[in-house]
Amino acid sequence: MAKKSMGKSKVTVYPDWCKGCGICIEFCPKKVLEFDAQGKCSVAREDDCIHCGFCELHCPDFAIVVTEKKSREKAS
Amino acid sequence: MNITGNEIIHQYLRHNKKFPHVLCAGCGHGIVLGSLIRSVHQLGLPKDDVVIVAGIGCSGRLAVYVDFNTVHTTHGRALTFATGIKMANPKLNVICIMGDGDALSIGGNHMIHAARRNIGITALILNNNIYGMTGGQSSPATPQGSVSMTAPFGQLEESFDTVQLACGAGANFVARGTVFHVHKLEKLMVKAIERPGFNMLEVITPCHTQYGRKNKYKNPVEMYRWLKSNAMERERFEALDEDKRGDKFPIGVFVERDEPGLEERYHELKARFAAGRNG
Amino acid sequence: MKGQVDLERFEIRFSGLGGQGILTLGKVMGAGLSLGHGYNVTQTQSYGPEARGGSSRCDLVVSSQRISFPKAENLDLLVALSQEACNAYYPYLKPGGVLIIETDMVAQPPTNQYLGLPFTAMAKDKIGIPQAMNTIVLGALSHLLPFAIPRIMRRNMEETLPEKIRAVNVKAFNLGNREAKKRFGDVPVAWEGMVVEDKGAEKRAPSKKRSAAKK
Amino acid sequence: MARRKKHKEIFALGNEAVVEGALIAGCSFYGGYPITPSSEIMEIMAQRLPMTEDGVFIQLEDEIASMGAIVGGSMAGRKAMTATSGPGFSLMQENLGYACMTETPLVVVNVMRGGPSTGLPTSPAQSDVQQARWGTHGDHPIIVLSASDVQECLEMTITAFNMAEKYRTPVVLLLDEITAHTREKIRIPQPDEYEVVSRIVPSIPPEWYKPYEETVRGVAPMPPIGSGYRFHVTGLTHDENGFPTSRPDEVVDLMERMHRKIDQFFYDIQMHxxxxxxxxxxxxxxxxxxxxxxxxxxxxxxxxxxxxxxxxxxxxxxxxxxxxxxxxxxxxxxxxxxxxxxxxxxxxxxxxxxxxxxxxxxxxxxxxxxxxxxxxxxxxx
The missing domain is CATH 3.40.50.920 (Rossmann fold)
Known part of the structure; x- marks a missing residue:
């Protein structure tokens, strides 16, 4: 599972699915996410992400995906 | 395949449905659906064996988005349809999604009797304290004193304690979780799905649009903060002096039994006759 | 000798008190006449509060033809096992119809033209259980009715009863049959024509054979 | 004498004949709530169904639940029925409308008694004729049958199941207290003497299956829930895939097909x-x-x-x-x-x-x- 070390995670937000409720932004322990100009969630400080999974689990619209950078690169 | 989190969810959503879903920004129902999908995934249940039976209201809309066998029924009656499906085919995992108005008001009687007869159904009661889809009228779970469209001067009536109701009615498994405590919720949900008999899981899931705004929660986030600070493990809550409980409410498991479900008892009865026929 | 009769429409009413076994009597007799004898029979009963409390009623219509209207309106036979029932239903007896009463229960028969036996006392004294009263009535009627054959009726009754009460009911049936023969004599005057002018006997011959073959 | 009677004869109540007919027709699911003068149907079902190979019997908490349960049972592939009388029939109406909308085959027997309300609970009437036709909300066709004697109770129950399965629709069988509580000699037919119709199930791969597809008869195949065909069922107006829609063209298609699937078979349905x-x-x-x-x-x-x-x-x-x-x-x-x-x-x-x-x-x-x-x-x- 998620090792709490920074810089290893990739955070993807699908803006079309995001409704801008702000739960992910509010409760992110490392303040990785913030509102963009349209009021939706955007990834501001991806390197700070510790892959706690809070945003992903609490997004009511399934609009955030957090993956490990490495495995992704390998796969592609 | 090493997939996690929402990538799992995406595999279970219906690809021919339009997303995002119809629910409001910040609505906890989506989180419940996510937890449900992860629980089913974790238990390794084939999609074909899972039946979602939903009632009417915001919670009822969840069924359409997920790629199981899904039945969107009438208001308050989801459990009755689910009972029929389970009795007709006990091999299926029948999961009922209901709202608080659905399960406790119009469907209160069905709820009591499904628990009493211990039919093998997982009942998820998504309690948002209000009738959301229809515009914010009072439900039996609307807290005393709070404002709704049909209680503009504050709700006079006491609200239902869903957990106590299910315990009293004889459910096999009774638990409460919240959409803020997702890991815990998932654990409860896995239990509620895999246990025999009637398993009731109440999920506190905020409705900002119809409940929060009228009751001094400025945005959805505030409602989640409220959940975070008021939900308390059952053991800790019970240890607390009553005068110190205030707004706090217990979460966790309240009843955990392994009584056979009605469909199992019926199967035993049939087996007796079958033995008679053959022997 | 009794045999198959070409029946037009024969209406019977059993009436009395709840608990006397009137519905069972109608059911067993109806089954016997339809399944055993091959007649068409409709059996209806009064349901409802009156069926639970005081009075009880059960009607049979018996015919060789298809029965259209299933209810009894003009009674050929009224069996009254209580005074109240007798008072209530006597007016529905058609001219020449036969009234059978429980002589202890019906203290004031509305006419002197009746046949009576103390069925309840017979059940108590001779069979030992008052509940066998209705079977005694069945036995008696099997003798009286020109189209009923006691042997078939008894066999049919036996088939419907559970093992443990079969013997006692056969005993009661035979008692009723015997007593009726002794006290009432042969078929009542009103029904004599049925036996003598048994026009249907030829038409009915095949089914007569059939019932004989069943033995 | 070699040819004995082929059929069995019994001396039975109208209500008993309904059960015989239902079992002949392949009914394997009964959900109900007792009410005079229909209760014997439920009582006999309670005794008979557990003894059959796959029969399911359940007593529900009320008639609303009864109708819900038999809709569920039918969706799971059973031939399902319930029996009731006027007051219970009124309670069933919402879910009966749901069955019409979702095109779920089932049979409801209503043994009519005097009304309105509790009325004359043990007396006969024919008081629910228009309720059977128009009792639910919205526009939809429905088949309503009646029986006038005990033999017909058996035969029309078989017919009711056959029509329900053939046209994917609820069928109401109206009896009255007299017909239901009259005992007569009836013949129980042999299996080769009557037709038993069962719903068509899809014979194509699941990905191609559309639960509410337009067909020549207007009736789409219907698989049991859990048989590998996953789809959505809803009481909302829906498209051919079963998903909710409020697009006028799709709504009209649905409504017209629902009417047409009955209308074009009047010759088969209208019995007299x-x-x-x-x-x-x-x-x-x-x-x-x-x-x-x-x-x-x-x-x-x-x-x-x-x-x-x-x-x-x-x-x-x-x-x-x-x-x-x-x-x-x-x-x-x-x-x-x-x-x-x-x-x-x-x-x-x-x-x-x-x-x-x-x-x-x-x-x-x-x-x-x-x-x-x-x-x-x-x-x-």
């Missing part, structure tokens, strides 16, 4: 019996137990030289218009006796268009309309 109608001056149109009174009255009328005939309706809805028109063509007068204030006579009058005079005999006192009452009106000419 004629008795001496062809040369009749007076035709009695009746159904249920009253048809038996009418039959007796007509025999008596003929015996005294009056040309009377009987049109007995076995299908009440869709209303057998053709048969009525035929009766109306020759007859001077029509008599509609019913144990209500005139529910079926509305339909007769609607079809009549002024050719014959239509008279009604109505009774709502819990007593059967007697042959002599009908005869009196026939003899008036």
């Amino acid at each position: 019996d004629e008795l001496m109608v062809d040369d009749a001056d007076v035709v009695v149109i009746a159904y249920g137990c009253v048809a038996r009174s009418a039959e007796y009255a007509i025999e008596q009328a003929r015996a005294s030289g009056v040309k009377a005939g009987l049109l007995k309706l076995k299908t009440l809805f869709p209303y057998p218009r053709r048969a009525t028109e035929k009766a109306l063509a020759n007859a001077r007068s029509i008599i509609v006796p019913e144990m209500n204030m005139g529910q079926m006579s509305r339909e007769v009058k609607r079809v009549n268009s002024g050719r014959a005079s239509v008279r009604t005999i109505n009774r709502v006192d819990g007593q059967i309309i007697t042959p002599s009452e009908i005869l009196k009106v026939i003899m008036q000419g």
